[in-house]
Amino acid sequence: MLCTFIGKVQSTARFVDRNICNTMRLKIINGTIITPYRYIRNGTVWVENGIIIGIETRDVDFPGADVIDAEGHYVAPGFIDLHIHGGGGHDFMDGSVEAFLKIAETHAQYGTTAMVPTTLTAEKEDLLETLDFYEKANAANANGAQFLGMHLEGPYFALGQRGAQDPRYIRNPDPKEYEEVLAYSNSITRWSAAPELPGAIDFGKRLKQKGILAAVAHTDAIYEDVLEAFENGYTLATHLYSAMSGVTRRNAFRYAGTIESAFLLDMDVEIIADGVHLPAPLLKLIYKIKGPDRIALITDAMRAAGMPEGESTLGSLKNGLKVIVEDGVAKLPDRTSFAGSVSTADRLVRAMVNMADVSLLDAVRMATATPARIMGVHDRKGTLVAGKDADIVIFDADIRIQRTIIKGKTIYLNAIPQI
Numbered sequence: 001m002l003c004t005f006i007g008k009v010q011s012t013a014r015f016v017d018r019n020i021c022n023t024m025r026l027k028i029i030n031g032t033i034i035t036p037y038r039y040i041r042n043g044t045v046w047v048e049n050g051i052i053i054g055i056e057t058r059d060v061d062f063p064g065a066d067v068i069d070a071e072g073h074y075v076a077p078g079f080i081d082l083h084i085h086g087g088g089g090h091d092f093m094d095g096s097v098e099a100f101l102k103i104a105e106t107h108a109q110y111g112t113t114a115m116v117p118t119t120l121t122a123e124k125e126d127l128l129e130t131l132d133f134y135e136k137a138n139a140a141n142a143n144g145a146q147f148l149g150m151h152l153e154g155p156y157f158a159l160g161q162r163g164a165q166d167p168r169y170i171r172n173p174d175p176k177e178y179e180e181v182l183a184y185s186n187s188i189t190r191w192s193a194a195p196e197l198p199g200a201i202d203f204g205k206r207l208k209q210k211g212i213l214a215a216v217a218h219t220d221a222i223y224e225d226v227l228e229a230f231e232n233g234y235t236l237a238t239h240l241y242s243a244m245s246g247v248t249r250r251n252a253f254r255y256a257g258t259i260e261s262a263f264l265l266d267m268d269v270e271i272i273a274d275g276v277h278l279p280a281p282l283l284k285l286i287y288k289i290k291g292p293d294r295i296a297l298i299t300d301a302m303r304a305a306g307m308p309e310g311e312s313t314l315g316s317l318k319n320g321l322k323v324i325v326e327d328g329v330a331k332l333p334d335r336t337s338f339a340g341s342v343s344t345a346d347r348l349v350r351a352m353v354n355m356a357d358v359s360l361l362d363a364v365r366m367a368t369a370t371p372a373r374i375m376g377v378h379d380r381k382g383t384l385v386a387g388k389d390a391d392i393v394i395f396d397a398d399i400r401i402q403r404t405i406i407k408g409k410t411i412y413l414n415a416i417p418q419i
């Protein structure tokens, strides 16, 4: 039987009622599957109870299954965004469950099926409150990208590399503070810090012990700092090139910075591949050096992602920074600096293909399999193989999202399919 369309389509968001195409068995036919290690043309994906149970190179009978006709489009794993602050007019630090859910729903329209909600540098109380909202939102999240735990971006950063982080809240790692935060919540899966700060190595060791991904970020570190950090838990570079040191000179001698260290060490890197933050030559350079298995594409999106251009606010509505969104990026009102990304995941893949001349397979891999591995969820997400969650995105040749499926359920549909 065909997966018929019988439910509601909201005129603006166009979310599909979850009861549709929601039976236990599903098969997706007539698509070019991106596993993402190879193409399977005219392939079929079988799903049962939200789990992929097989990928076939032909259409096969699957009794009782709903059928989704991919109409010749690409069928890929859902995108996994390791670093995201907001979208659809909301920020994860707005202090509401609704903000979490709306952000998850907004980005699902652009192919994201899993994300790591990210905080900004803030007072401890605000961070704890955001962790509370995370837990409530995670339990209520039925129509959006799934949450993979929280990413705390800061507050242990180098003041000189703060970027758009509020300098009032930047400080050195303090075991009294971070132990309290770690004891407060089990939902932290990632934490970004500057490794050269006093106490940062002990902090990294502690995160590693807790199974939390530590990342170097907003940092003035030189190679010696990054090497020690890498040996003590920091295995990822947060938004490579943004808010981090390159080569510096001290008393005439040159020192390799965080960027060069990330290239030299077997470190993972994430990049804001919106086509604005990093120009084409840098996208190509990073890809050439690190390759698709070490690069995760991230949006680092603020609240204006998925919204019309114009005025917006970076950070919380209470005390955030007024910004202007134009040219596909948020800028400070005087236009001297970027003030956040408004990217969505489809745009990242598009930029890697169109600007960095990367193959579609590798671009998808950097948005799926690699971030899944970095985040430690590759046993259940990131590739289309039997046994993994049926988190699937269907997109056309321009990487425009046609359908987003999470755990076998269609949560976004671009157009009413044929009945």
Ligand SMILES: [Zn+2]
Pocket (backbone or CB within 6 Å): 083, 084, 085, 118, 153, 300
């Ligand atoms: Zn960020």
